Amino acid sequence: MSTDPRVRPATVEDVPAILRLVHALAVYEKEPDAVEAGEDHFRQALFPTEGPAGAFCHVAEVDGRVVGIAVWFLSFSTWTGRHGIWLEDLFVLPEQRGSGLGKALLQRLAQICVERGYTRLEWWVLDWNAPSIAFYEALGAVAQDEWTTFRLDGAALSNLGA
Template sequence: MSTRHTGNVRPATPSDVPELIRLVRELAVYEKEPQAATATEADFTASLFPPDGAPVAHAHVAEADGRVVGMALWFLSFSTWTGRPGIWLEDLFVEPEHRGTGLGRELLATLAALCVERGYTRLEWWVLNWNEPSIGFYRGLGAVSQDEWTTFRMDGDALQRLGAR
């Protein structure tokens, strides 16, 4: 059984990119799609820490025993209904041996605090329907599922066809 965390959560730095990639690959294995995680360190660096312009994504990491063991990768969203931004949590992952220690909760609490501080109206994310441990965790924090919505995605050939002019 895990003990309560003695780690900390902090914004990611460029030196964390290799660890972020490692954790994304671990998440892809957990979600049964290891082949889908094709992002490179260069991709993450360009999106999180661009040399010019604003980042298009952000990350926080959770550390324990001086090592990165969890992450939250996110970006800004926008609600036309509230006219305000929010945070879209793209990925939340804590290594299995560190689950139940409070680090996942702390990562989410950090993003919730950013929303509150900045006047953002929402913190949103997806979770796979089969991922009952995570669903239970999120519900325990007060999150509400949005079951009335259907997610659509367009990528690959369909995206290319529609985008061709």
Template sequence: MPDSATPSFTIRPATVDDVDDLARLVRELAHYERDPDAAVATADHFREALFPREASPAAYAHVAERDGLVVGMAVWFASFSTWTGRRGLWLEDLFVEPAQRGLGIGKALLTELARVCTARGWTRLEWVVLDWNAPAIEFYRSQGAQPLTEWTTYRVAGDALGRLAGGSPS
């Protein structure tokens, strides 16, 4: 049990009331990752993706709350491994406000996702991290994560996605 000098926080599944905070934290993450214009998701996007009226959610989120304020988040979705024949959890974004770092919030968010995986019998918890983000890399390694250096992530987006979808040659 924490003593009175230990800052307290709560990790919980996000609710629809958290969508404004999720959008805010994603914008803060985009600034931290040196690409502020890339984060165009709005609270409405999060509401539709995480709390749809008639479909399954596209993603899920957990938030860290301290003193009544949302100060961190983990946004994730289920993945699938053809090698294990089982689901896994893909961590899309983990972010804690800079002023709240060093309190164990990031570790608590990651621990909660590991609990989700094990409780559901899922076999993997995976994510990507920018090569230059040394603090994040050090944190993830301290939690037992190992880099998969033999894999390279590829992405098709924007005009290239449109061309690929249309089957037009480059």
């Protein structure tokens, strides 16, 4: 399988750029103050000093500058008994959209799934994000409208975990 040379696995040196793009994503998603993570959080998650990484990242570069990210982790299907990839965030700077970088990032994750025998590549997208929805549908992705996302965080998570 061919791989776009502009896409590569992130390195620890990419952490500042990854965080910069996460902040840009938060602005795009109308949550500019929502990012709590710092560089140390990303270093520990992506490049831990002990044990395996819990999350992974691929970056897209143009002229040596990181302009896109795909942050992901392994999921698991009890129905297939195999792993998949959960794409937590895909983001390409607005001035680079339409250049093929978003597709190249997704293509690399799909290649990883095929190479490793993973059965799924999944993610979510905000309902109002029509450009992204159209992009994903053009790639053959299918919305899973029959599922409702639930989340426990903050006080509710603390109360249940107490």
